[in-house]
Amino acid sequence: MKDSGYEYSVVRGFAFSALFWLVVGLVIGLWIAFEMFNPALNITPWLSFGRLRVVHTNGLGLGFGLAAIFATAYYMLQRLTRSPLAFPRLATAHLWLFNAAIALAAVSLMAGMNTTKEYAELEWPLDIGVVIIWVMFAINVFGTLIKRQEKQMYISLWYLIAMTVTIAVLYIVNNLEIPVTLFKSYSLYAGANDANVEWWYAHNIVGFIFTVPVLAMFYYFLPKATGLPIYSHRLSIVSFWSLIFAYLWTGAHHLMLTPLPEWIQTVAIAFSIFLIAPSWGSVMNGYYTLQGNWEQMRSNYLVKFFIIGITFYGLQTLQGPLQGLRTLNAFFHYTDWVVGHVHMGTMGWVTMIISASFYYMIPKVTGTKLYSVKMANVHFWLILAGQLVWTITMWIGGIQQGAMWKATNPDGSLMYSFLDGLTSLYPYYRIRFAAGIVYFIGILIFAWNLIQTVRQAPANAEA
């Protein structure tokens, strides 16, 4: 590729960082999945479930998720503006600092430095590091946008701008804390307020890391991979603005039936239901883009990833609001059902779209062809099967657990002890672990395929 001065080394760097943290995060995921039915793996405090679960969520959300977002964002930004990155050396520094921060995050969490606020567990020195990293990224985003060659900003750039702004607000507000020592702090907010701020953050950090930038990838790479333009520009505008407007109201659906004031919960339910519309706006836009060209599901290996991925997004955004309804929430909350819900989004939607985006992008930035389309197909089927078995198992387990918690004898007493409910789930936990292995093998094939693609680059370069 002789694209005049585009900065691709940082794209590549972030893409392979993403793969690295993906593999690490999944190994930890398998480890804690095993601990769920066999506590013998809690060998040392550093490897105990309470500490490792956080390494799993942060490693995949921040390590894999953010690295993949940075890789694709730096790529899309340059292509869509027809301009090289404004500050390429800043981007390189961003890459190194990011990986150092994730490594430190993993170690500090294993050492027990943990604020407990979900997806914001890092202690205050690392919070400052995260903010610096985000500012470094934002400078390049806006610097490149301002000096761009292409006048109109494409849909994907809207999503990237919204993400850049929103993550900054969320992260700073939720992580305001008073330091006690270098490794310990207390939240600025107390009790119900802390809960409300936290779930506003946690719900939206998922939205603006696992939805918004992934939609940016979807809107960019689907047309690129298929040669088909997005079906409706107007629908994408409506979906975009209504999505980012409604998202921020819904955090409290994670706090249903807690002491948080009821009106906040009810407002959250209403906006959650509303959110189905903009979410499905993007789903329909994706489906209609393929109108008349559905044979690409067979002929183009990338289309499967995009279409099945957006389908899981559609299911996710239906399931989520329904779980938020009070009656259903009373049954499902705190069970494995919700664990299944989250993993359909991450293992299905997010990973599918990132996989396809990388398969398209890595050959472009290295000037080569994908090492093996066949391997990519095997990867697809393994992660699809692994994820489906994984999530469906957790849904069934969740229903069973919810029912056992609620079951009463004719005299009104509880039918099952807590332990009865827990131990009845062990068979499901074993199946989940096996499904995780299948998924993990799919991911290893994915990583291997991309490593081989880069390795053969000089020999096969066509530019």
Add this chain to the structure above:
Amino acid sequence: MGINSKPVVFAALSAVVILVGTVVTVFVPLFMPSTQPVSSFVKPYTAIELEGRDIYIREGCNNCHTQTVRPLRTEVLRYGEYSKGEEFAYDRPFLWGSRRTGPDLNRVGGKYPDSWHYKHMQSPQSMFELSNMPPYGWLASNKLDTSVSFRKTSIQRFGYTEDQVKQQIADYKTRVTAQDYDSKETRDLVTPANLRGDLTEMDAIIAYMQKLGRDVKSMGAGQ
């Protein structure tokens, strides 16, 4: 749309759009006393209970245990009185949790004697063969660090003087190391000999367990 060619305006407008819901559902409630009500029956944690709470936080206990009993019939049957907003006025951070791999703990205080907790922390499987809880016996091998206890309570504005904090620590130490401590036998069993005369992390986390939900009982009695 003209806005699609103006990145800075676009960013500013996005910020306004995301801030509407944020202000209404998060920022405004921060300044409404009804969001986090207070009750004179709910007392702040003692220095030891707070140290125990910080160990609970460090070990990520919240990843498996919730601390909110919902106002549902079977839940109240299982755990006790449902959780009230007032109970959490001193909770920084809140520890409501999001998943019940283990049972809710908001009403665990006073439910079992200390000896039960020493034994259970040391080896959950010795009491419930099929439990998947990690063992935490090693907490009894760690001497409790109280060097910043006063700083912790003052940052949280619990209103204790430094002497009061020292007294709380000394009192609790006297309590658990006394010859007539009702859980002495079990404590000695799980605590290494050289630490039996000191406060350990295990002592602190158990003090915290015993605090959970205790004030609600006095709240009910006072009404």
